[in-house]
Amino acid sequence: MPERDELLPGPPPSAGPQGTGRHRVVVISASVGAGHDGAADGLTSRLAAQGFLVDRYDFLDLLPARTGKLLRDAYHRLLTRAPERYQRLYQATEHASRPGAVWRALFRSAEHRTLAALPPDTTAVISTYPGASQVLGALRQRGALKVPAYTFLTDFSVHALWIAPGIDAHLAVHPIPAAQAHAQGAAAVTVVGPVTDARFAPVVGGQRSAARARFGLPEHAPLALLVAGSWGVGAVRQAAAEIQETGVAVPVVVCGRNQSLVEQLRQDGIAHAFGWVDDMPGLMHACDVLVQNAGGLTALEAFASGLPVASYRCIPGHGRANAQALEEAGLAAWIRTVDDLRPVLAELLHGPRGRGQRLAGVALHRAASGPVPAITARAGHRLAPPAPSPTVHHPGRRRLALAATTAVATVSLGVAAPLTYAYAKAPAHFTTVAHYLDGDDR
Template sequence: MPRCDIPDDLRPIGPPRGGRITIVSASVGAGHDGAADALALRLEADGFLVDRHDFLDLLPARLGRLLAGVYHRLLTSAPSGYQRIYAATERSGSPGPVVRALLRGAERRTLRAVGARSQAVVSTYPLASQVLGALRRDGRLGVPAFTYLTDFSVHPLWVAPGIDAHLAAHPVPAEQAAALGAAGVRVTGPVTGPRFAAADEAERRDARDLFGLPQDAPLALLVAGSWGVGPVRESAAEIRDSAAAEPVIVCGRNTALAERLRADGFRYVHEWIGDMPRLMHACDVLVQNAGGLTSLEAFAGGLPVASYRCIPGHGQTNAAALDEAGLAVWIRTPQDLTPVLSDLVKGPLGERQRAAGLALMSPDPGPAAVIAAAALPQPQVGRRRHLAVSRGKLAAATLTAALSLGVGAPLAHAYASDGGRLPRLAHSLVERCEL
C-alpha cells in the first residue's frame, strides 16, 4: 500500500471530527506515558477517539516487563555501566540482532493493536517506532505513522525508517533527528497537560498553603522522575547547603528514597504527586536530572529549570540539548550551584528562561493538530500469514531472549558484538516464529 507523504508546510484546516487514532507508548518511567496522555487529551478535544497501547505488552513472551525491570535496575545499581552501553548504542545507530528479532516478534500484535479503523498511529517510545516503521515500510500498515520525540536529545533508536514524520519540540532535537536521517522532521513544539500554566501571586500563595510550604522562602523543586533515580540525596543536601533555596523533593514511587530523605532531616519530601501543576506553582525553580516531560511541564508553568547531577545516558544528553536551546542551564559542578540557583530564583537568568519556556509552549499548529490533519479517512491494514510456534519453541525463545536481551535497546550493541551463541539462537528462533 502506498505511503502517505506529509508535506513540510502541512497545516490543519479545522478541527477534525469522528475519526480514530492509535497511540503506542511504554510504561518505562512516566515520561512516555505522560506525553501520550497529553496528546490523547488534545486529539480527543478535536473529536477523535483515541486508542492507547503499552508497547511493553506488545512484545512477545511477556518480555516487556523484564526489559523495563532490568533497565530500572541498571539505572539504580550500575549507572556507569548504563552510560557505557548508551554511548555504544549511540555509536552503532541501530538495534542489535537480538532486539531486531524481538521487535519482529511484536509486529503482529502491533498490527492488531492499531486495528482496521485507525486513521493514524503515533509512537512516543523509540522501540515502538521501530516496529511501526517496519510495518509501514513493507506496506502492512496503511495509515500515517508518527513519532513524537519525548526527549530533547535524539538517540539514533528514535529514528525509524518507514515513519512518515518525526515531531520535535524544538529546533535542537529537530536538527539532531534530521542529521540522523529522520523523515518528515517537523518542529511542532511540545505537548503537556492543560493544567500546566503560569500562576499569579495569589495562586502561588494558595499552592504553598496547600502543601504546607513557607510563604517567603525561595523553594527549589527537586525531581528525579517517577522512579526517583540518581544521586537525589546528594543534590538535596547541596541545594540546602547552598542557601539559595530550600529543597522540595519529589521521589516518585521510590518510597525508600523518601524515607531516607526524611531521616536525613529534610522537611519537604513527597512521594508520587497527583497535583504536580499546583506544586510547581508553589516553587521558584525546578532542578531535574533527566530532562524529560517534567522539564516541559515546568516551561509551560513559567518555572525556570536547571539540570544538575544528571543520570547517565539520556539524562546527560538531554541536559546538553536543553542548555544549547537556552531553556535550562546545566549546572556541572557543585561550586556553580549557589550562584546559578540564585540567578534563576531572582535574577536575569531566571527571567530569560521563564520567557523562553513560555515561548516554547505556544507554537502553531502543535503536534496533536499535525497528527489530526494527516489522518486518513479509511485505513486498511494488510495481514501476513506466519508460522505457528510450538510450546517448546516458545519456552526456548522466551528463555533465550530473556538471557540475551537485558534492557533491550541500550544493551543490544553489547550483545550484538559478543558473538555468543545465545544472541544468535534468540535471533533465529524469534525470526522464524512470530511469538
C-alpha cells in the same frame, strides 16, 4: 524576583475548533518511567479535543509473554545499580545506523500483536517510545501497516533508536532535537512544540500562596523543586543536601514511587520530601525553580509553568544528553559542579537569567501550533485554522520573537526547521544547523 503571573498574559493559544469527522488514531507509549506515557496523555487529550477517537496501548504489553516487564526491570536495575554501565551502553549505541541483532529480534516479536491490536478503522498511529517506532516503521516498510505512522520525539536529545526507517514523520518539541533527528536520517522532521497538561501554566493571583499552604511549605522562602522521575533515581539525596547547604533555596523533593527515598531524605533532615504527587501543577505553582536530572517531561511541564530550570547531577545516558541539549537551547542551565550550584541557583531565582528562561520556556509552548495539524495533514482529518496566539511585546526580547517565528515556520510536514532559536548562545553548533538546513527532507 518578578512575579511569574507577569510572564505572558492570557491563555495559551487554542488548537482550533473541533474537527467534523470521527477518525480513529492509535497512540502507543510505554510504561518505562512516566515521560513516554505523559507525552501520550498530552497527545490523546489534544486529539480527542479535535474530535478524533483515540486508542492507547502500552508497547510493553505488545511484547510476548513477560518480555515487557523484564525489559522495564532491566532498565531500572541499570539506572539504579550500574549507572555508568548504562552510560557506556547509551554512548555505544547513540549514533548506530540500526539497532543491534538482539533489539531487532525483540522488535520483530511485537509486530504481529501490534498489527492485530489496531482497529480496522485506524487512520494513523503515533509512537511516543522508540521501540514502538521501530516496530511501526518495519510494518510500514513491508506494507503491512497501511496508514501513516508518526514518532513523537519526547526528548531534547535524540538517540539513534528513535529513528526508524518507514516512519512517515518525526515530530519534535524544538529545533535542536529536530536537527539531531534530521542528521540521523529521520523522515519529514517537523517542530510542533511540546504537549503537556493544560494545568501546567504560569501562576496567577493567589495560586502561589494557596499552593504553599496546601503542601505545607514555607510561605516566603525561595523553594527549589527537585525531581528525579517517577522512579526517583539518581543522586537525589546528595543533590538535596547540597541545595540545602547553599542557603539560597529550600529543597522540595519529589521521589515518585520510591517511598524508601522519601524516608531516607527525611532522616537526612530534608523536611519537604514527597512520594508520588498527583497535583504536580500545584506544586510547581508553589515553587520558584526546578532542579532535575533527566530532562524529560517534568522539564517541559516546568517551562509551561513559568519555572526556570536547572539540570544537576544528571542520570547517565539520556539525562546527560538532554541536559546538554537543553543548555544549547537556552532553556535550562546545566550545573556541572557543586561549586556552581549556589551562584547559578541565585541567578535563576533573582537575576535576569531566570527571567529570560521563564519567558523562553513559556514561549516554547505558545509559539507552535502543536502536533495535531501535522498529524491531520496525513490522516485525512481537516481542521479549521488555529486561533492566533496572543501578541506579547517584551522590549529587548528579540530572541523570543525569533523562536516563535522558527516554530511557526515548521508546522507543515516535510519542511526543515530554520534553526535560529537560541543559537546566539551556541555558535559552535552551526555545523549541525547548516547540515539540517542544507539537507532535503526525506
